[in-house]
């Protein structure tokens with residue numbers, strides 16, 4: 001569906017822009033999502049546009065957390081829905097997690113459009129529309145979640161999340177997994193597991209690790225969780241940005 005030549009040196013980045021643009025046209029992604037995408041791209045460029053070793057370790061720790069969880073939930077916003085709808089459905093199936101639409105700029109139209117988009121990509125049940133509970137400490141619209149979804153979850157994956165909400169969810173005692181290309185963002189810093197990687201690469205990578213760990217015992221999963229060092233992961237990403245990845 002895209003007219004981007006595959007041998008173009010910036011193929012992935014052009015494809016991403018195209019998907020976000022299409023997301024806006026379909027009423028899935030907000031206009032602010034375009035700005036967020038631009039910001040993410042700049043960080044991705046500085047990180048070398050690849051999954052670093054520490055981001056891979058974070059993805060494995062995320063998979064272990066999701067597999068150990070009582071009730072894991074994957075949060076979906078307008079950018080996530082445009083970029084990785086099928087990949088989020090696959091991850092939810094691999095770890096037995098719920099999918100919940102949760103928007104920073106909530107409108108009923110966009111909630112419905114995203115839920116329908118996820119169903120088109122194979123989701124059987126999409127949460128977020130009931131909005132019968134709220135996250136303490138946030139303004140009304142931004143606090144809305146489902147009582148049997150994010151509100152009840154013990155482990156939540158929140159990709160590209162706003163800093164206030166990431167902090168409020170962590171405050172509720174939830175184990176938070178954040179995907180964000182900016183290692184200095186407040187959401188990355190408040191996460192138990194910050195995955196500093198492009199969502200396009202991060203989500204399939206967590207799924208791959210989850211499949212690899214599918215037969216692991218709880219003890220083995222806990223070892224994976226405990227051997228992950230969030231401070232070191234953030235520092236490694238920041239170092240890579242500051243020191244550069246060499247000539248390209």
Ligand code: PTJ
Pocket residue numbers: 029030032033034035036037038039040041043077078079083102103104105106160161162163179180181182185197198199200
């Ligand atoms: O659909 P909504 O209403 O829920 O709104 C979603 C956005 C993303 C617009 C909203 O949450 C927002 O404004 O987020 P921010 O504060 O711009 O933060 C987005 C973060 O995601 C930034 O730190 C970006 O660097 C990062 N980011 C952007 N694109 C990607 C990304 N991280 C990983 N992969 C990306 N493709």
